[in-house]
Amino acid sequence: MKLSNSYFYTLRENVKDEDSNSGNLLARAGFVKKTSSGVYMYLPLGLRVSKNIQKIIREEMVKAGSQEVLMPALIPEDIYVASGRRQGFGNSMFTLKDRFDKPFCLGPTHEELFAIAAGMKIKSYKDMPFNLFQFETKFRDEPRPRYGLIRVREFIMKDAYSFDKDEEGLNHSYQLMFDAYKRSFDRMKLNYTIVKADTGIMGGLLSEEFQALSPIGEDTIVKCDSCDFSSNLEVAEVISHPVEEEKKTLEKVETPNCKSIEEVCDFLKMPYSKSVKALLMNVDGELVIFFIRGDRELNETKALKLLQGMELNFANDELIATSNAVPGFCGPINLSGCKIVVDREVLKMRNFIVGANEVNYHYINANPEDFKYDVCGDIVNIQEGDTCPICGGKIYFEKGIEVGNTFKLGTKYSKAMNLQYLDINNKLQDVWMGSYGIGIGRCMAAIAEQNYDEKGLIWPVDIAPYKVAIVVINMRDEEQVKAGNELYDRLNALGLDPILDDRNERAGVKFNDMELIGIPLRITIGKALADHKVEVKLRTAQENELVDLDDLETRIKELLAEAK
Template identity: 35%
Template sequence: MRYSKLLIPTLREEPVEAEVVSHRLMIRAGMIRKVAAGIYTYLPLGLRVIRKVEQIVREEMNRAGAQELLMPMVQPAELWQETGRWGEYGKELLRLKDRGEREFCLGPTHEEVITDLIRGEIKSYRNLPQILYQIQTKFRDEIRPRFGLMRGREFLMKDAYSFDRDEQAAKASYDKMSKAYHRIFERCGLKFQPVEAESGVIGGTYSQEFMVLAETGEDSLVACDSCGFAANVEKTQGKTCPRCRGRLITHRGIEVGHVFMLGTKYSEAMKATFLDHNGKEALSVMGCYGIGIGRTAAAAIEQNHDTKGIIWPLPLAPYQAHLIPVNEQSERVMITSELIYGTLSNLGMEVLIDDRSERPGVKFNDADLIGIPYQILVGEKNLADGRVELKERRTGKITKVTTEEVIDLVKKLVLPDARPDES
């Protein structure tokens, strides 16, 4: 893609309203703009990152046997009255009326809608289990929306729901989702830690939060240095691991995902029953599983940045390589740049070419701010020796190589990751 054809409104100044680094950098890199408190527009670069997260989530949900569907954002009050949550939910639930004075809400979550679907369609144990998911806009009227995409009012969530014939089968669905979450955050290139939301329960728990580790994270967690036990700080007492008596070490993190065993809370309230193998009516045992799509992108920045800007993990980067013709007046620079751009693009790589007539310093600063992992700098001086520069954004390390070599190198760096293993 050509930089000159994209809306990338980068800013040099720090936005005053942004308190955390991911929020600041997303605004400065021209990825998001605020429309109202906690409500944002994703600009082209920001949307590309969102789509990358979604794609990884989709592939892993599908691999785990979950089916994608899409439920409405606007939900009728009646469903929420059935579970009692119309009364319980409070002001976070944004309520509205249609022209006929009928009451609705903007969905903060979709247990009611999915349970209504399943009770209507699933009548026999033979049709269980069902795991269904969507990637949908949620609305929660938070009192204090802040930190950009980290805690918005309108935000994208992947939410999945499982329905099983009994506890044991429900545990199997839960484990499948938990395993898929490990793969998702691994593939995103993030350092993360699943934590038990209820600690001390030996032999596993039925609620886990997935934390992206970052010093700037809002949550505190403890992890055992010998057995892998980890929990939310509020949920543990003392400095020793409840499982193995090892030492607990404190970390900071950001909750990007949550897997949760619901049991029969919703199926009971909404009478979601099926006929079991004895022809007896039974309640579906449910689980629910959320991932914040925008929050995952923001957490990636909290974990990967420096004073110059974002350092995207390759799998989430809006483009894989950022090609910079240092002086677009030079015919030689432009011919070489276009050659590299064309070749890499034809090989299936996502390349951003900075074809603007801007000073080199402006291009370099924008490239570091936007944070695409590999930069290719094409300048007259190096071209005199037949070389271009390959710069790794994370380390700043520059390698001088020929045009053919740079194509080969970038291919090796970028393509293995772009093709997820199918194991």
């Protein structure tokens, strides 16, 4: 690409409406441009990076035996109704109608269509296994798009689906994809970790997430300081220990105007961990009151799973009035008219503070024997400093950007979509499915978040839009211009596809631009040309080095290999 006659621009100033370093740098460097909240155009440099990421993934998918297809984005809505997932998507599904008033949607994910495609082939157990993948634009109406390309409403995703006759086959197919994912993210030079996750709206048997580590990540990754335990916050099991204490006598005390558990504990001069707080919730229309230790947070995923519920919201006054609970002073003792759910840690506590279901009163020295409950389980978030559920070590947190996920779906979709086969005994059986996703824009953003400095982006060699840039210092110097063009042709002949910065700009502007857009290797044609030499510099190096033009190809190869 010769810059003098190419589409290329950079911005000097930070972009106002970007709230992440990657979003800001990608916009300033002219890789992407926001058109509306969570929707972006990919400009030439941005598209090249996206294609390089896709190339790596495509190669690994093919190596793992997957075949590429392309599904439509425009999908009849009733396909998701048939699979039972329409409700789960709620408002996040973009819907529209055709001229005959038939409801359509813009596909948020494609399990259903792949199940239909698979049904064209699968008749008997001999027709499996196989695996299909695509690069396709997905649409999700996110309530709060943010962080540049990380949380968006329209994005390219690589999704793959495996089809097997039994669980053993699925396990094998899953492992092939899992390994292909690891190779893909390794080649992208991402610093990532793999965590167990909730199967959520996708349903199924097992879900794992590939999380690129970054302080702006929206996911909390739970890790252990002494073993390799790694988990999503949603599913990390909390291990609690019995409090060794003599039981004291239950006592009702006045706590005037102390409504929050913090106010109560401060008033009684007790630590928050010596209290049990109430969360008055509406679970699928029923009043459920959760009791957890005062310094804990309710984990909605665990709570819903325990109750096999669909939706959890705060209860309104009307619902609360069906019980004798007094908001702000709610406790489990003599509580009625609702479902009572206690965190299992509460049963190990001694002599704690709870509400007395009476305005301005709490109990002190409450114990588990003082009340009844309906359900008990692990319903709180793990915290830093907690005990590792595997080895007993200490838990700490990191932040991650979810760049990929893998699901063992089992037979959930095949049941819903009637995807069946005849087994060896001529009996109908459900097909076992797996689904596997990678967000391309998220990979791009995560790589950018992990690789930049005050000058701009620093792309890994295989991701960079161009590997090499040739900068001609003085466009009025005919020798320099001639050498620049000759070198450009030479590198093109080598298949290096370089940038030639032949703009009539000051050298400083050219250097700044090449650094901002993150080209791994820069060759500068300047005064040293008189000695048959050029300056060469890696994006990550401090100094230029002088290289004889005759040795240039060798040195470029060495440096690019070094930068990998």
